[in-house]
Amino acid sequence: MTVDVADGAARADSTGTRPTIAALTGADQVNTAFGVFLRSMVGLPFRGVDATAVTETGRYLGAFDGDRIVGGADSYTSDLVVPGGARVAHAAVTHVGVLPTHRRRGIVTALIERQLEDFAHRGEVVATLRASEAGIYERFGYGIASTARSLLVDTRRARLRESVVAQGSVRLADADADTELLAAVHRRTNGVGAIERPAGWWRLQELRRAADPTVHYVAVHSRDGVDEGYVIYRPRDTEAWFTSREKAIDVIDFVALTDAARFGLWRHLLDLDLVDVIHVGSAALDDPLPLALTDERAVELGAAHDETWLRLIDVEAALRARRFGDGPGVRIGVEDRRLPANTAVFEITAGAVTRSTRAAEATVDVATLAAAYLGGTTWRRLASAGRVDVHTGDAVNRLDRLFGTGTQPYSGTTF
C-alpha cells in the first residue's frame, strides 16, 4: 500500500485505501482523533475529555480517509534516564488507535513510520510507549526494555525489620491541590528507566481522579525540610467497607527518591488503621520491600509484565549517552530498516562509542538492542533466544559486562 504523507491540512484520495498522514491542527481535529483512540481501545473510562488539555500542540498525527480521521498516533516531549544517570531527549508515544472499520490496511504502519521520522528530525534520541498488545510494536523497532510486576501486601503479617530505621516524617497532602509539589518530587526521580512526566500526563491524572467517585489520599515524605517521595492511594470496594474483613487499598503512584522515603511511606501505609491488604499495581522487579520485612511472605509477587517498550531513534547518540561497565570492548552491528542511518557497526568500550569500519562481532536488529539498552535483559538471554547473531565466541560475555547495570530499569509511569 502506498501512503501519502502531507503536513498541515488533510489530504486524501477518495478510494479510502490510501490514508494521508498529517500533523493535526486545531481543537476539532485533536478531539476527533482522541475520540478515534477511545473508540479503538474499547475499554477506557474517559468521557467528554477536552483532548487539547491532555495533548501537546503539533505532536498528534492523524490518518485521513478522505477528510475523515480514522487513526491517530500521539506523543509527548519528555526525557528518559539512562544507565549512568544522563537524561536523553525522549518522545513518549501514546493515543495510538485505528477505527475498527479501518484496521489492517497499513494505517498504523504509516503513522508510526511518519512518527519515527518526525522524532529523528526533532533530535529525539529515544521513544518509549506502553503497549496494549505485545504483538504490535517490535516490527517498528521497539523492544521491551523494562519489566514490572504487581505486589500484594498483607498488612497483618507485614512488619518492617528493626534495621529499617525511621528517618524524616510523613505529612498528608491533596492530589489535586498539590499537583505541583508532586510533579516537583517526580522531576528529581533518577532511576534508570524513569521518564519526565509531561504536563498533559498530570492533567490526565486529574481527569481520572475527577471521574472516579473514590477519594484519593496522598502522603508525602520529607527529611530535613526536603520532600523525597510521595504515595497516592485509594480504598477498594467502599460499599462494603464497614463489614469487609479484607479492607484493601490500591497504591496508584509511589515515588521514592531515597530509601528513607521508600520505607517512611511504607511505614505510613502499613500503619493505616482498618487496611488489611495493599495492592501495588506496578513495582520494579527488584523492589526491596520484601527484603525489608520480617516475613517476606507478607508480600505476594505478581506476574511480571512488560513495561517500557523502547525505540532507539538515534542509536549512536543513545549509546554515547549511557555509561558502560568495565571490561574489554566489543563491536556490535545494528540493523534498522526503518531508520537506516542507524544501520552501522559500533565499537563500544567502557569509555567511548565510535562507528567502526571493521567487522561486527555480534549483530542485532534495533529492537533487540533496545531490549538490552537499559540493562534489563542480558545479552546471554537474548542470544539463547536466537536474537543475537554472534560472530565471535566471547562477544556475548563482553556485551554483558559492558551493558550490565546491577539494577532493574523501571519507569513507574503509565501513559
Ligand SMILES: CC(=O)SCCNC(=O)CCNC(=O)[C@H](O)C(C)(C)COP(=O)(O)OP(=O)(O)OC[C@H]1O[C@@H](n2cnc3c(N)ncnc32)[C@H](O)[C@@H]1OP(=O)(O)O
Ligand atoms: C502506545 C499505545 O497507544 S498502545 C494502544 C494501541 N491501540 C490499540 O490497541 C487499539 C486497538 N487496535 C487498533 O487500533 C489497531 O488494531 C492497531 C493500532 C493495533 C493496529 O492498526 P492497523 O492499522 O490495523 O495496523 P496495520 O494494518 O498497519 O498492521 C501492521 C502490521 O501489524 C500487525 N498487527 C496490527 N495489530 C496487531 C495486533 N494487535 N497484534 C498483532 N499484530 C498486529 C498487522 O497484522 C500487520 O502485519 P503485517 O505487516 O505482517 O501485515
